[in-house]
Amino acid sequence: MTFRLGLTGSIGMGKSTTARMFVDEGCALWDADAAVHRLYAVGGAAVPAMTAAFPGVVVNGAVSRAAIKDLIAADPLVLSRIEQIVHPLVAADRKAFSAETVSDIAVYDIPLLFENRGESQMDATVCVTATPDIQRDRVMARGTMSEEQFQMILAKQMPDAEKRARSDYVIETDTLEHARAQVQDVVRDIRENRLNA
Ligand SMILES: CC(C)(COP(=O)(O)OP(=O)(O)OC[C@H]1O[C@@H](n2cnc3c(N)ncnc32)[C@H](O)[C@@H]1O)[C@@H](O)C(=O)NCCC(=O)NCCS
Ligand SMILES: Nc1ncnc2c1ncn2[C@@H]1O[C@H](COP(=O)(O)OP(=O)(O)OP(=O)(O)O)[C@@H](O)[C@H]1O
Known part of the structure; x- marks a missing residue:
């Protein structure tokens, strides 16, 4: 059986970076944004x-x-x-x-997981989060969106606090080291307590 873990978080919160850390722990990864790129x-x-x-x-x-x-x-x-x-x-x-x-765990990186009610198809959910200032700085640093585009996307997304409240796990992406330790905790918890439970 493959355990389906839905990974979400608002724009710029660190989904892709965190998803790669799950891969490092042996998880398979499907990435919605990457699928859009292929399409x-x-x-x-x-x-x-x-x-x-x-x-x-x-x-x-x-x-x-x-x-x-x-x-x-x-x-x-x-x-x-x-x-x-x-x-x-x-x-x-x-x-x-x-x-x-x-794989024993498949991670689904889906920005609009809760907005599109995709969580019903997952066995558990994990949300990445950072402060609004860090989020904004990260998106603006990429230089691919204007402030207006960023605000428009943000307005379409469920607020971060609500995503956190709905998720089984929350990962703070303040530093890479901290995020990696939390990813390892989540993977350990799933393998010890949820897989084949
Ligand atoms: C709006 C577009 C052109 C922006 O492209 P760009 O290369 O600048 O950004 P990228 O695709 O990497 O998306 C960045 C982030 O924006 C957010 N976002 C993208 N599309 C949406 C959307 N329809 N609603 C809410 N947030 C969105 C997500 O958090 C995503 O991770 C592009 O995202 C797009 O074509 N979106 C429509 C498809 C879609 O809904 N994708 C979301 C995942 S299925
Ligand atoms: N744990 C972390 N510590 C420090 N910086 C991070 C961390 N996670 C992500 N970042 C940085 O934040 C920026 C955005 O990260 P990433 O692309 O993973 O976010 P995303 O949620 O996938 O973004 P989007 O929703 O726009 O697709 C990148 O510059 C990345 O290096």
């Missing part, structure tokens, strides 16, 4: 529908994130329409991963 790439499953819905958003055969962000800036409702195209394809990608994974 948007040349030959990706989202390309035909995105071309049809938003002419101009596909550049050289791939969905352009810059073009999407321009569209969203002009009309925030565009993001919901993109979600209607992308989320069913993401779900199919996840299903294919689940069917073939053989």
